[in-house]
Amino acid sequence: MSRLPTSPRRLGGTLSSLGSVLIGRAARTVTKLRGGGGSAFPGLVVEKLDPHFLARTLHRLPRGVIVVSGTNGKTTTTKMVVELLQGQGLKVFTNRSGSNFTRGVVASILEEVRLTGKLDADIAVLELDEAHAVHFVKAVRPNHSLLLNVMRDQLDRFGEIDTTAGMLRTIAAHTVEAVVLNREDPRVRAIAGTLDTQRVDYFGLSESLRSHFPSDDDFHSSPAGAADHPHADVVLEELTEGGGRFTIDGEAVTTSLTVNGAYNTFNAAAALAVVRQALSEAVNPQALIDSLSKVSPAFGRGESLTVQGRPLDLVLVKNPSGFRLGLSSFAAEGVATMIAINDNYADGRDMSWLWDVEFASLAEQGVRMVSGVRAYDMALRLKYDDVDFDAVEPDLSLALNRFLDENPDKPARIFCTYTAMLALRKRLSAYTEVEAF
Numbered sequence: 001m002s003r004l005p006t007s008p009r010r011l012g013g014t015l016s017s018l019g020s021v022l023i024g025r026a027a028r029t030v031t032k033l034r035g036g037g038g039s040a041f042p043g044l045v046v047e048k049l050d051p052h053f054l055a056r057t058l059h060r061l062p063r064g065v066i067v068v069s070g071t072n073g074k075t076t077t078t079k080m081v082v083e084l085l086q087g088q089g090l091k092v093f094t095n096r097s098g099s100n101f102t103r104g105v106v107a108s109i110l111e112e113v114r115l116t117g118k119l120d121a122d123i124a125v126l127e128l129d130e131a132h133a134v135h136f137v138k139a140v141r142p143n144h145s146l147l148l149n150v151m152r153d154q155l156d157r158f159g160e161i162d163t164t165a166g167m168l169r170t171i172a173a174h175t176v177e178a179v180v181l182n183r184e185d186p187r188v189r190a191i192a193g194t195l196d197t198q199r200v201d202y203f204g205l206s207e208s209l210r211s212h213f214p215s216d217d218d219f220h221s222s223p224a225g226a227a228d229h230p231h232a233d234v235v236l237e238e239l240t241e242g243g244g245r246f247t248i249d250g251e252a253v254t255t256s257l258t259v260n261g262a263y264n265t266f267n268a269a270a271a272l273a274v275v276r277q278a279l280s281e282a283v284n285p286q287a288l289i290d291s292l293s294k295v296s297p298a299f300g301r302g303e304s305l306t307v308q309g310r311p312l313d314l315v316l317v318k319n320p321s322g323f324r325l326g327l328s329s330f331a332a333e334g335v336a337t338m339i340a341i342n343d344n345y346a347d348g349r350d351m352s353w354l355w356d357v358e359f360a361s362l363a364e365q366g367v368r369m370v371s372g373v374r375a376y377d378m379a380l381r382l383k384y385d386d387v388d389f390d391a392v393e394p395d396l397s398l399a400l401n402r403f404l405d406e407n408p409d410k411p412a413r414i415f416c417t418y419t420a421m422l423a424l425r426k427r428l429s430a431y432t433e434v435e436a437f
Contacts, residue, residue, distance in 0.1 A: 017057070017117025020050040024110040040104040047103050054106055055140045057113060063090065063123035065140060066278060069133045069171055070148025070188070071164065072322050073267045075298045076259065077148060078127040080271035085123060087291025088275070088284055093121035101132045102139075123278070130167040137174035145175040146274040148267075149215070150187040151319045161187070169194055180274045183229050185215045192230070203273040204232035205266065209239070212328070213266055214321060234273040236266050243293075248272060248285070255289050259297045260304065260313065261329040263322065268292055307431045308404060312412040316421055318347065320356035326415060327361050336407035337362060338369040340396060340420035341378045347417040351377055359385040366390070368407055371399035372420045396423045404431070 027042035046053050058065050068078045082094045095108040105126055113119050128136055137145075150165045165187040172179045172191050178199035182188045192200045205213055238245040243256040244265040257265060272292065276283055297303045303314045313330065317323040343349050351374050359382055367389040370379045375394045382389055390406070393399035404412070416424060 017053070017113075018115050020046050020053045021110065021113055021115050021117065023049060024106070028107070028110060040101065040107045042107050042110055044103040044106075046106050046110065052139075053117075054102065054109070054136075057109055057117055057119060058124055058140050060118060061093070061121055061124055063278070064143030064176075065124045065126065066144045066146065066274060067126050067128055067133060067137065067142040067171060067175070068146045068148070068274075069128050069130050069168060070146075070182075071130070071151040071319065073148050073263065073270070074127045076264055077146065077267040077270050078125055079298045080259075080268060080292065080295050081125045081146070081274055083295045084271055084275045084288055084291045085125065085278075087287050088279060088282075090122045091120060093119050093124045095126055101129055102136050105136070128171075130164055130171075134167050134170045137171050141174050141176050142171075143175070143177045144179065144274060144278050145171050146180045146270055147172060147182065147188050147191065148270060149182055149185045149321075151321050165191075172198065178277050180233075180270065180277055182270065183232050184210060184213060187215075189230075199277075201273055201277050202230055202232040203234045203269040204229065204236070205269075206235060206237045209236060212239075212262065213325065232273075233276060234269045236269045239265055244268065246272065249276070253289055255293050257293060258295060261315070261326065263325040263329065264297070268295075305428060305432050307412065307428060308408065310409070310411050312414065312428070314421055314424065315413065315415045316418065317415050318417055320353050323354075323357045323415065327357075327359070330413060332362055332365045334410065335365065336368045336403070336410040336412045337365065338371065338399070338403045338412070338414045339367055339378055339382075340370075340399070340414060340416040340424060341372040341374040342417045342420040342423075343374050344419040346419050354378065354381045357381075359387050362387045369393065369399050369403040371396050371403075372417065375399075396420060397427050400424055400427050 024042045024046040027045040066081065068074050068081065078094060082092045085092045093109070093112060095105045105128075109119065147168045150161055150168065168188060169191050172195055175198055178201065179191070179195070180201050180203060181191055183202040183204040189202075233249060235247040236244055237247055237252070239262050240254060243254065245252065245254040246269060247253075257268060259268075272288065275288065305312045305314070315326045315330070317326055341351060341354070343351050354377065362382070363386055367382060367387060368391070370382070370389050370392045371394060372378070373394065375392050379389060379392045391402065393402060414424060
């Protein structure tokens, strides 16, 4: 692994790890006093003053760095990888807040690093936004990378889907030891042919499940056959009640999962594959499965809360594949449904992808409330699929209050984009205990 200077230049002098940590923590204190909460601003300050702080700190970890990137599933899969590694007895550093830009990683380090610049961890597992991961891996070459998928998500940021695929290729090319690829996504699978020395492993699906997890290309054509699919170390063979059946290195394993949704069961296959790759012969297979069965959902990703004595599920949706899988993963019968769609920067400005989602599964039960900045666009989309809705209220706070008050005796489910999810979680804290991030 290439090493960077331990004393980066700044204005003709040097800034030590001690100085960087003290400045970063001072910035964090000021941010909190100004009401910034978990802002990544302290990370930005340290990045500007000490550009090599990130690399210098992470290079000291004995088992190196795992990077997780892709369009869908980064947060949940990262959480799974962290908890699987902890179940193997390792101390793990991660950007727990879900801030997946480099400055967010630096801000997370400032929360845990000692004044000497040393983290009390064996390994780092980092969720990274595709675009920011490209900059990260050029500064900190990861030991392992897990690349999940490429979907038409936030094209206002990335331009075209092949641009996103190119970012993932760059991550793989800068990975030192080995990568794990999703063999069911043709653009991710093709990355293997561009690599020189890195070991490549795969996670995948059985033939019977491929149509249930369409790649971006599959929306307008039939899913590709298995003829050109390489062997996968971990395969999701079957979705079971509350879990899944996997083949792991040729051995069948069935386990329950605490996380909800078929898409999270596939994420589990990805997490298993990269942990097996990173630990190699040192992995404890039974502990791996035991840990997997206990992983709790990442915030807002199939998160289940108890509100006014009944369950309420938050399901994050941000592109056609994710929304389709969310709809197919949860039965609509007997559930009060709300949909909240925002188009803020973190959601992606272009909401035309809603027209690639089929909402017919909601037709029989209908939708109780439609909300968010793009509430009326969502309502129009439902009309075209003959899905009735009771109310449209763009204000999320008012919509949530009305939704809960008018559906007091039913389990509730809210499909929401990212910033809508954050706002709803904040509002739900008035009704129930919501873990803070």
